[in-house]
Amino acid sequence: MALRHALAFDPIAVDDPRSDLAGTMRSFDPRSPIVQIGDLSAQRGDGVFESLGMVGRHAQEVSAHLARLAHSAALCDLPEPNLAQWREAISRVVVHAPETGESVLKLILSRGVDGAGAPTAWVTLADAPDSTAAREHGIRVVTLDRGYTADVPERAPWLLLGAKTLSYAVNMAAIREARRRGADDAVFLSSDGYVLEAPTASVILRRDGRYLTPEPAAGILHGTTQRSIFSYLGSLGVDTAYARITRDELRSADAAWVVSSIRLAAPIVQIDGEETARDAAMTASLNRYLLSPRD
Amino acid sequence: MALRHALAFDPIAVDDPRSDLAGTMRSFDPRSPIVQIGDLSAQRGDGVFESLGMVGRHAQEVSAHLARLAHSAALCDLPEPNLAQWREAISRVVVHAPETGESVLKLILSRGVDGAGAPTAWVTLADAPDSTAAREHGIRVVTLDRGYTADVPERAPWLLLGAKTLSYAVNMAAIREARRRGADDAVFLSSDGYVLEAPTASVILRRDGRYLTPEPAAGILHGTTQRSIFSYLGSLGVDTAYARITRDELRSADAAWVVSSIRLAAPIVQIDGEETARDAAMTASLNRYLLSPRD
Numbered sequence: 001m002a003l004r005h006a007l008a009f010d011p012i013a014v015d016d017p018r019s020d021l022a023g024t025m026r027s028f029d030p031r032s033p034i035v036q037i038g039d040l041s042a043q044r045g046d047g048v049f050e051s052l053g054m055v056g057r058h059a060q061e062v063s064a065h066l067a068r069l070a071h072s073a074a075l076c077d078l079p080e081p082n083l084a085q086w087r088e089a090i091s092r093v094v095v096h097a098p099e100t101g102e103s104v105l106k107l108i109l110s111r112g113v114d115g116a117g118a119p120t121a122w123v124t125l126a127d128a129p130d131s132t133a134a135r136e137h138g139i140r141v142v143t144l145d146r147g148y149t150a151d152v153p154e155r156a157p158w159l160l161l162g163a164k165t166l167s168y169a170v171n172m173a174a175i176r177e178a179r180r181r182g183a184d185d186a187v188f189l190s191s192d193g194y195v196l197e198a199p200t201a202s203v204i205l206r207r208d209g210r211y212l213t214p215e216p217a218a219g220i221l222h223g224t225t226q227r228s229i230f231s232y233l234g235s236l237g238v239d240t241a242y243a244r245i246t247r248d249e250l251r252s253a254d255a256a257w258v259v260s261s262i263r264l265a266a267p268i269v270q271i272d273g274e275e276t277a278r279d280a281a282m283t284a285s286l287n288r289y290l291l292s293p294r295d
Numbered sequence: 296m297a298l299r300h301a302l303a304f305d306p307i308a309v310d311d312p313r314s315d316l317a318g319t320m321r322s323f324d325p326r327s328p329i330v331q332i333g334d335l336s337a338q339r340g341d342g343v344f345e346s347l348g349m350v351g352r353h354a355q356e357v358s359a360h361l362a363r364l365a366h367s368a369a370l371c372d373l374p375e376p377n378l379a380q381w382r383e384a385i386s387r388v389v390v391h392a393p394e395t396g397e398s399v400l401k402l403i404l405s406r407g408v409d410g411a412g413a414p415t416a417w418v419t420l421a422d423a424p425d426s427t428a429a430r431e432h433g434i435r436v437v438t439l440d441r442g443y444t445a446d447v448p449e450r451a452p453w454l455l456l457g458a459k460t461l462s463y464a465v466n467m468a469a470i471r472e473a474r475r476r477g478a479d480d481a482v483f484l485s486s487d488g489y490v491l492e493a494p495t496a497s498v499i500l501r502r503d504g505r506y507l508t509p510e511p512a513a514g515i516l517h518g519t520t521q522r523s524i525f526s527y528l529g530s531l532g533v534d535t536a537y538a539r540i541t542r543d544e545l546r547s548a549d550a551a552w553v554v555s556s557i558r559l560a561a562p563i564v565q566i567d568g569e570e571t572a573r574d575a576a577m578t579a580s581l582n583r584y585l586l587s588p589r590d
Binding site: 145146 | 341372403439
């Protein structure tokens with residue numbers, strides 16, 4: 001994913017009185033080096049991030065993503081992000097997007113340069129990869145053990161399971177494992193057999209007319225796209241709920257999707273080599289909604 | 296840990312015929328930005344690393360660290376490192392260390408800039424933090440659940456549990472949790488109660504004259520310092536072994552240490568608030584050995 005624009009800034013505290021939020025913001029050609037090798041993002045994946053979809057120059061669900069950035073920062077003992085400053089940074093980057101088509105806006109908050117004691121931050125813009133095939137023809141997934149029982153996140157908060165940290169090597173390894181098995185993506189299961197999430201997406205399924213997604217308490221990210229879809233379904237009078245979902249319930253669902261900010265709603269068409277039920281009309285409806293300006 | 300020197304280079308393949316291994320190596324003031332924000336080290340902690348201790352201008356255990364770098368790279372599906380090139384890079388950095396005292400040499404191999412399809416690499420040099428207090432007076436540890444049962448690593452290799460990846464956010468969170476509890480460091484336990492490792496170190500203990508360390512199959516890093524100590528103990532005719540070790544066995548050991556390349560052998564003096572047995576003479580002997588030129 002080639003970057004189109006990058007902006008760097010020094011995060012200021014929530015109660016910083018300065019009115020010039022843009023004071024330290026600098027734009028860069030994203031191919032030029034702008035990160036010190038001593039930055040803890042590069043040294044230890046020690047920071048948090050968000051990826052936002054953009055339609056034209058409109059960034060989707062900014063408030064939900066900023067709220068989650070703040071939540072991730074709190075779980076990682078990072079200074080609370082000044083959201084007004086992040087909104088200012090976003091506003092300076094989105095204007096570099098093409099007027100039509102889809103882009104990816106990424107927010108990165110690092111613990112900063114080792115020893116400096118101050119966080120560092122970037123907002124980047126890239127052209128979105130073409131997700132047409134995944135949205136229209138669906139994706140094949142394999143289930144992979146995430147290694148934890150579903151009750152681990154609550155008793156071991158130092159595992160940061162609800163935070164979207166820069167430490168994403170395992171998520172990438174799971175996708176590589178899925179491709180090795182001839183699939184497109186993975187769905188993580190807890191080691192006691194419950195559906196968790198995809199490495200970079202949430203899982204939604206329909207059973208008996210009701211839409212279900214795994215409960216965030218199981219140490220998964222609370223998906224911004226999943227929440228947006230649930231709110232859309234609610235507005236249509238459709239029933240939605242958080243639940244404990246087994247692999248068998250996922251496989252025998254009336255329809256199932258992995259949903260995320262960039263690829264949007266990708267219908268699952270195969271699980272561990274077995275064909276699964278799908279609903280092309282609902283998929284199209286979800287993606288029309290997700291491509292409309294939101295937030 | 297302020298950096299003293301940084302060298303960047305483009306990793307070449309193992310079978311690359313070029314004789315000028317240093318062709319792409321560039322030295323930098325480490326405070327200048329030398330990493331692209333699109334680099335997957337900064338974006339997703341997607342890469343592997345090694346930290347080597349240095350005594351004067353001698354880097355310790357270079358072969359063992361390079362072997363582990365290659366092992367980590369293989370687990371992460373990264374291109375096999377050209378070790379001759381890494382040795383060349385190390386030789387160009389170590390000359391910038393002070394002639395006496397301890398330094399830290401760090402090797403970083405990233406999957407590279409997103410979309411570029413080629414890895415990126417750095418070798419950095421920093422002054423070592425002063426570890427005198429930890430070596431002489433010991434450290435207090437708390438045990439923290441790592442969330443996995445001891446058999447998970449074998450059945451779920453995509454969790455990368457034997458690889459030293461740049462995704463270290465959890466390791467750092469565990470150390471912060473230990474400090475919140477009034478301790479200096481953490482010791483991870485498997486969720487079925489076995490001792491694994493410290494977030495940045497290995498655990499060695501002595502029971503009945505025998506030195507034990509947790510078996511690497513339990514998804515822990517095979518510690519270069521632990522291996523070096525076992526080889527030293529072997530040369531003294533002392534019995535060593537890999538074993539499954541419970542928390543109670545650690546607590547009731549004749550003596551125990553967390554050992555790593557930079558802090559070296561730090562005796563454990565307290566576990567979860569309880570004082571533990573120690574052996575000051577052996578600690579001094581281990582650290583004298585670890586500070587002598589090795590490899």
